[in-house]
Amino acid sequence: MTLSFWQRRDRAPAFECDVAVVGSGLVGASTAFWLRRRRPAWDVALLDAGLLAAGASGRNAGFLLQGASGCYQADRATHGAERARRLLHFTCKNRDLIAAELDGAAFDLRPTGSLTVAGGMEEDRRLRQSAEQLRADGVTAGYLAPTALNERIGGRGFRGGLRVKSGAVLDPCRLVRHVAARSKATVLEHHAVERIVPPGDDRHTALLETPVRPVRARRVALAVNAHLPKLYPALSRFVRPVRAQMLATAPLPRWLTAPVYSHEGFFYLRQSAGGRVLLGGARHLHRAKEVGYATDPTEALQADLEAYLAEYFPHASGAPVTERWAGTMGFSPDGVPCIGAVPRLPGSYWAAGLTGHGMAYGFHLGRCLAARLTGDAPPAGDLFSTDRFDDTS
């Protein structure tokens, strides 16, 4: 949106702070939370282009999974055994921190465990292996054979499944609001940052231009997910916008006690406390269209979600659909989040690329970003450094 000469001149006076955290999803709110813990005296502002949790953090399924994806065998094949183990333990720590530091009742945190279930034989083989590998790396997990699995989840046609005891579900929108409130940061909603002017000879602070008012900050944390390249086009090599869609049905009798992640994560469903079925996925059937920033659902993909329900959970099929929506995820090149330095802003950092697993990483990742901003060693060391993409060998 452009502003006229008059509108720009008529903006509110500049807001001054020590740190401006841009983006109030789980990463931004968590960064503000951990900054308060590390530097209680600092003034922190939490800015968002829309309302708190306007982006993916307020639009997701609320699965709190462990590991870089739902399948540990695949994580080990993609990242190598040692890196996969570190990522696994980072996500376990993320869950433990959420349970220990926050009031779970405020965002309906439920320790349900999680189920990754196989749509085919090959996936089943990987999940069976994952159960063993997870146990070897210290995570309580078990394999469920097809009959027991389908009985347990009231499903049809699944080939087997992996149960991880420490998986959980939560209300992601309330989680972000809770974390933001606990951070005691000044929340500036509807403050879309249009550009960031680095400090210069006449100024020690960075200047963040928004349509409402300028914001001046000593340091900046960018937690804008897939929107990062709009502010810094050169960073597009670390994050790209990929859409995901969901639907919610009218309440049904409760039958599903744990979140179900199926077909290599391309479908996922859970039941809310009130019995509503929350179902997402089918992106792989519409890859070319499911990119960008629009939040409108599409008829064709939504029909595929309903077809999935009819095939695998026939008793739930036909329930009236009350909501349909889309959101944008920031995909990194290897599916693992990235943390990097903001160009031309000394002491300022960005975090993005949580791909489809931001709940699994976000609270702990905010802790890493806060450590960068205070000049301390981040708790995860180099796990999320962008240096991993520099090896061109």
Ligand SMILES: Cc1cc2nc3c(=O)[nH]c(=O)nc-3n(C[C@H](O)[C@H](O)[C@H](O)COP(=O)(O)OP(=O)(O)OC[C@H]3O[C@@H](n4cnc5c(N)ncnc54)[C@H](O)[C@@H]3O)c2cc1C
């Ligand atoms: C439909 C769907 C289902 C998903 N399901 C799950 C799940 O069950 N479990 C899981 O772990 N992950 C899931 N994900 C992924 C997860 O939601 C994301 O990885 C996570 O929310 C990313 O958090 P974030 O804080 O990085 O980004 P966001 O939550 O997107 O926050 C970024 C914020 O920055 C703001 N912003 C952008 N540009 C600007 C600007 N210029 N100025 C100011 N503000 C700006 C945006 O408005 C937004 O609020 C899902 C995603 C979607 C879309």
